[in-house]
Amino acid sequence: MSSAIAVGVFSITATLLGVTLGSWISANRNRRIFRLETALELVGLNTDIWDESNEGWVSMTSRLQRLDIRLEQCKMDRDLRKSLYRISTECRLDYKDNVEHGSPAISVKLLRAFEDLQHVIRSILNKSSTRHARRVNTSRILIEIDQVCKPPTPEWRDSMTFW
Numbered sequence: 001m002s003s004a005i006a007v008g009v010f011s012i013t014a015t016l017l018g019v020t021l022g023s024w025i026s027a028n029r030n031r032r033i034f035r036l037e038t039a040l041e042l043v044g045l046n047t048d049i050w051d052e053s054n055e056g057w058v059s060m061t062s063r064l065q066r067l068d069i070r071l072e073q074c075k076m077d078r079d080l081r082k083s084l085y086r087i088s089t090e091c092r093l094d095y096k097d098n099v100e101h102g103s104p105a106i107s108v109k110l111l112r113a114f115e116d117l118q119h120v121i122r123s124i125l126n127k128s129s130t131r132h133a134r135r136v137n138t139s140r141i142l143i144e145i146d147q148v149c150k151p152p153t154p155e156w157r158d159s160m161t162f163w
Contacts, residue, residue, distance in 0.1 A: 035125040038070040042118055042125075049088055049106070049114070052096040060092060074125060077138060083145045084121065087114045090149045109148045117141050 045067070048060035064085050071081050091114050095106045120137045123129050129137070 034070070035074055038067070038074055039122050039125045041067055041070060042121060045084075045088055045118075049091040050095060052092075052099045057092070060088060064088060071121070076121065076124065079142055080117070080121060080124075080138060083117055083142060086149050087117055087145050107148075113141070113144050113148045116144060 041063070045060070045063055048056055048063055050056075051059065067084065068081050071084075072078075087110065091106050091110050094110055095104065098105050120134075120141045123137065124134050
């Protein structure tokens with residue numbers, strides 16, 4: 001009788017362990033897919049900064065809002081999310097100003113900072129470097145963004161309604 005009880009307890013324990021492990025693996029896979037989809041959404045931002053039309057501004061703003069929600073769900077640092085909005089806006093405004101002056105281009109410093117920030121965000125999403133390296137790169141890119149972007153005006157801060 002006691003061996004039947006032991007077998008029953010073992011069977012229940014093994015079943016519970018299997019269900020728990022399966023759920024954990026599934027949840028982990030879903031988080032990884034969500035991070036990958038977020039990184040792919042980030043790539044789409046590249047086309048938005050080169051569009052000087054009003055539709056381009058609307059597209060960029062809505063993409064930034066979607067990205068902010070996704071990055072927040074991925075537990076991305078708030079300062080990185082704000083910097084993404086800031087540098088994307090700066091790049092787009094720089095491009096639009098240059099188009100009006102007959103030279104469709106974006107400042108190399110702004111573009112480099114934009115690309116560096118995207119690289120840091122992708123490395124965090126993909127967990128492609130150590131935690132220490134991600135923290136160092138985050139600090140470095142936040143300083144770089146502050147150096148290349150104009151100081152935010154009160155109007156600019158007010159426009160960041162979704163932050």
